[in-house]
Amino acid sequence: MEKQKYTIKDIARFAGVSPSTVSRVLDDNPKISEETKETVREVIKKYGFKPLAAARNLARKTTNAIGIVIPHDDVSIYSSSFFHEALKGICSRLADYGYDVLISSGNPTELDAISRLISTSKVDGIILLRSVKDDPNIRHLRSEAFPFVLIGTCLEFDDVCCVDNNNVAAGYDLTEHILSTGKKRIALVGGSDSSVFIIRRLEGYKKCLKSHGIPIDESIIRLGQNTEAYGYDSMTELLNAAAPPDAVIIMDDLAYIGVNRAIVRKQLRIPRDIAVACINESGDTKYAKPALTTVSLDFNALGSCAADKLIGLLRGKQPDEACTYVKHQLALHGSTLEVCGNSN
Amino acid sequence: MEKQKYTIKDIARFAGVSPSTVSRVLDDNPKISEETKETVREVIKKYGFKPLAAARNLARKTTNAIGIVIPHDDVSIYSSSFFHEALKGICSRLADYGYDVLISSGNPTELDAISRLISTSKVDGIILLRSVKDDPNIRHLRSEAFPFVLIGTCLEFDDVCCVDNNNVAAGYDLTEHILSTGKKRIALVGGSDSSVFIIRRLEGYKKCLKSHGIPIDESIIRLGQNTEAYGYDSMTELLNAAAPPDAVIIMDDLAYIGVNRAIVRKQLRIPRDIAVACINESGDTKYAKPALTTVSLDFNALGSCAADKLIGLLRGKQPDEACTYVKHQLALHGSTLEVCGNSN
DNA sequence: CTGAAAGCGCTTACAG
DNA sequence: CTGAAAGCGCTTACAG
Numbered sequence: 168m169e170k171q172k173y174t175i176k177d178i179a180r181f182a183g184v185s186p187s188t189v190s191r192v193l194d195d196n197p198k199i200s201e202e203t204k205e206t207v208r209e210v211i212k213k214y215g216f217k218p219l220a221a222a223r224n225l226a227r228k229t230t231n232a233i234g235i236v237i238p239h240d241d242v243s244i245y246s247s248s249f250f251h252e253a254l255k256g257i258c259s260r261l262a263d264y265g266y267d268v269l270i271s272s273g274n275p276t277e278l279d280a281i282s283r284l285i286s287t288s289k290v291d292g293i294i295l296l297r298s299v300k301d302d303p304n305i306r307h308l309r310s311e312a313f314p315f316v317l318i319g320t321c322l323e324f325d326d327v328c329c330v331d332n333n334n335v336a337a338g339y340d341l342t343e344h345i346l347s348t349g350k351k352r353i354a355l356v357g358g359s360d361s362s363v364f365i366i367r368r369l370e371g372y373k374k375c376l377k378s379h380g381i382p383i384d385e386s387i388i389r390l391g392q393n394t395e396a397y398g399y400d401s402m403t404e405l406l407n408a409a410a411p412p413d414a415v416i417i418m419d420d421l422a423y424i425g426v427n428r429a430i431v432r433k434q435l436r437i438p439r440d441i442a443v444a445c446i447n448e449s450g451d452t453k454y455a456k457p458a459l460t461t462v463s464l465d466f467n468a469l470g471s472c473a474a475d476k477l478i479g480l481l482r483g484k485q486p487d488e489a490c491t492y493v494k495h496q497l498a499l500h501g502s503t504l505e506v507c508g509n510s511n
Numbered sequence: 512m513e514k515q516k517y518t519i520k521d522i523a524r525f526a527g528v529s530p531s532t533v534s535r536v537l538d539d540n541p542k543i544s545e546e547t548k549e550t551v552r553e554v555i556k557k558y559g560f561k562p563l564a565a566a567r568n569l570a571r572k573t574t575n576a577i578g579i580v581i582p583h584d585d586v587s588i589y590s591s592s593f594f595h596e597a598l599k600g601i602c603s604r605l606a607d608y609g610y611d612v613l614i615s616s617g618n619p620t621e622l623d624a625i626s627r628l629i630s631t632s633k634v635d636g637i638i639l640l641r642s643v644k645d646d647p648n649i650r651h652l653r654s655e656a657f658p659f660v661l662i663g664t665c666l667e668f669d670d671v672c673c674v675d676n677n678n679v680a681a682g683y684d685l686t687e688h689i690l691s692t693g694k695k696r697i698a699l700v701g702g703s704d705s706s707v708f709i710i711r712r713l714e715g716y717k718k719c720l721k722s723h724g725i726p727i728d729e730s731i732i733r734l735g736q737n738t739e740a741y742g743y744d745s746m747t748e749l750l751n752a753a754a755p756p757d758a759v760i761i762m763d764d765l766a767y768i769g770v771n772r773a774i775v776r777k778q779l780r781i782p783r784d785i786a787v788a789c790i791n792e793s794g795d796t797k798y799a800k801p802a803l804t805t806v807s808l809d810f811n812a813l814g815s816c817a818a819d820k821l822i823g824l825l826r827g828k829q830p831d832e833a834c835t836y837v838k839h840q841l842a843l844h845g846s847t848l849e850v851c852g853n854s855n
Numbered sequence: 856c857t858g859a860a861a862g863c864g865c866t867t868a869c870a871g
Numbered sequence: 872c873t874g875a876a877a878g879c880g881c882t883t884a885c886a887g
Contacts, residue, residue, distance in 0.1 A: 217632070571881085
């Protein structure tokens with residue numbers, strides 16, 4: 168288990184140059200002649216030499232790592248594939264830049280984890296996987312002037328670097344599509360209205376109705392929780408009302424199962440009696456029959472884009488815009504389109 | 512943004528001792544007098560001094576970090592809360608030991624990520640979040656004699672350090688409970704029979720039937736995939752058969768929705784016509800009506816236990832047993848017990 | 856119980 | 872274009 172077999176000195180000796188030169192070759196320093204580089208590279212390769220991170224970091228006074236804190240209390244953030252996908256996007260992009268990703272469980276709170284990461288100078292920057300209203304983590308990071316990027320949207324400060332789905336556009340596009348199929352009365356179900364992303368999807372929905380001259384009926388907007396139970400109860404109420412909707416947009420994936428159950432129970436046909444669409448597809452929505460029209464959100468891209476942006480910050484590049492939007496995809500299927508047979 | 516304000520030299524000067532002494536106080540070295548410790552600690556606290564990790568690691572020739580690789584292709588591993596919970600367990604326990612957790616996306620393969628972690632000596636050990644049959648990762652780690660712990664069970668080598676749920680017991684206990692309610696014909700649905708944990712749950716089921724003198728009917732065992740579609744199709748077939756089961760155990764959470772849909776469609780009463788139970792509860796199973804009897808698996812404990820075990824290995828402690836089992840919990844509810852009203 | 860000194864394996868002005 | 876030397880901030884035999 169001799170981990171670090173060779174040091175830069177060994178390589179220098181083998182290659183007949185000085186350690187300084189080896190170091191520069193490692194860095195691809197343009198001042199070194201191609202000839203020397205070739206020789207040294209061969210030796211490096213031959214012996215499988217890898218510079219020791221700790222030594223390099225100490226000499227450079229950098230950590231070459233960024234930190235991530237695991238949210239610990241919020242089921243909705245990881246119950247879909249968000250957490251896993253975003254993490255993957257972050258890690259693989261940062262690996263390209265040669266950065267490590269340090270992950271810390273927010274113990275006892277996320278703020279503690281963040282303070283620890285900063286004060287022990289273990290990371291050069293932080294990626295936040297979510298934010299809440301009046302977020303203490305963001306406040307702390309700002310007050311420390313510590314480089315960070317938020318995945319999500321920050322309502323309080325408009326200079327916070329963030330990467331997000333364009334939730335306004337997602338809400339708008341889906342509404343637009345459903346209207347184009349001839350439906351007139353689109354209900355909204357599921358997702359907490361204290362979540363920023365839900366608020367923004369709602370915004371897009373309203374904007375679209377307005378632009379079509381359709382009045383907004385608050386009685387068919389049911390934002391509460393992203394759970395099956397909430398979806399079932401809300402949808403049941405809506406369907407039992409005097410003027411039931413002819414379409415429903417589910418605002419987040421987990422509510423879908425409940426909404427669908429309410430519809431099945433009423434023995435309604437999808438999409439004839441009621442069109443169904445969902446923002447944020449997931450395991451739950453994948454096997455719907457008829458296939459479910461969704462807005463699919465690319466969480467992996469969210470992660471890699473956040474990584475890009477943070478690296479930019481660390482290199483002193485001021486971002487073009489504080490918030491970068493990642494493209495979403497409208498996936499049109501039988502639940503809003505009268506095409507394939509209903510094989511329930 | 513002056514991250515590292517003070518060095519050990521500064522603290523030594525302020526405290527009127529040598530850097531060596533400060534270092535020893537940091538380590539709580541027993542040879543240092545309590546008096547000196549007190550003084551130095553106060554200074555450390557006063558200036559908020561934290562030793563620079565890179566310097567410490569270089570001097571100690573250790574990384575104080577362990578690595579984790581994100582599985583990238585297997586939906587079933589993270590679609591439940593497994594990934595998130597296990598990660599949390601690992602991180603918070605390792606933080607207690609003062610270890611960092613480095614996370615790497617398996618890019619392009621997990622094996623690449625592992626090789627990278629080892630060859631750049633960025634971590635002292637690795638925790639594997641899963642294994643497959645004839646696992647190349649395990650083979651590589653073994654051949655390098657690199658310390659690692661597997662979350663799961665390794666069938667090939669019995670000296671591999673692992674932490675797992677006792678899936679045999681889980682299958683056994685649940686079967687036992689259902690038999691105790693008077694049911695006789697228990698079907699098994701969902702979960703891939705190439706997964707080790709499914710194989711072991713099956714083993715427990717068979718063992719229990721055997722011990723009760725009940726013959727095993729392979730025709731009511733449907734192991735294939737952990738998906739809603741597979742659950743629905745299998746359950747439908749089972750219910751349409753000449754001798755339908757009077758109970759069903761769903762072998763993994765994602766198949767539950769489909770199984771339930773098949774039962775609802777047949778308008779069967781739960782548990783009177785058919786008792787339903789599921790191994791591994793999740794978001795999908797939480798809102799069932801009547802409430803679902805489940806074996807709940809503590810993924811967080813799996814993570815923290817794996818952390819304990821790896822730290823043990825790194826400290827040269829040979830583990831008492833290669834495989835440690837984490838306790839599961841049988842949660843008995845209306846889906847197998849004739850108690851609460853059916854509010855479906 | 857404590858300190859002076861060497862060393863961990865790199866990087867980087869500085870000099871040539 | 873390259874090398875010698877100092878330094879990054881710790882730890883740890885060694886000596887007392």
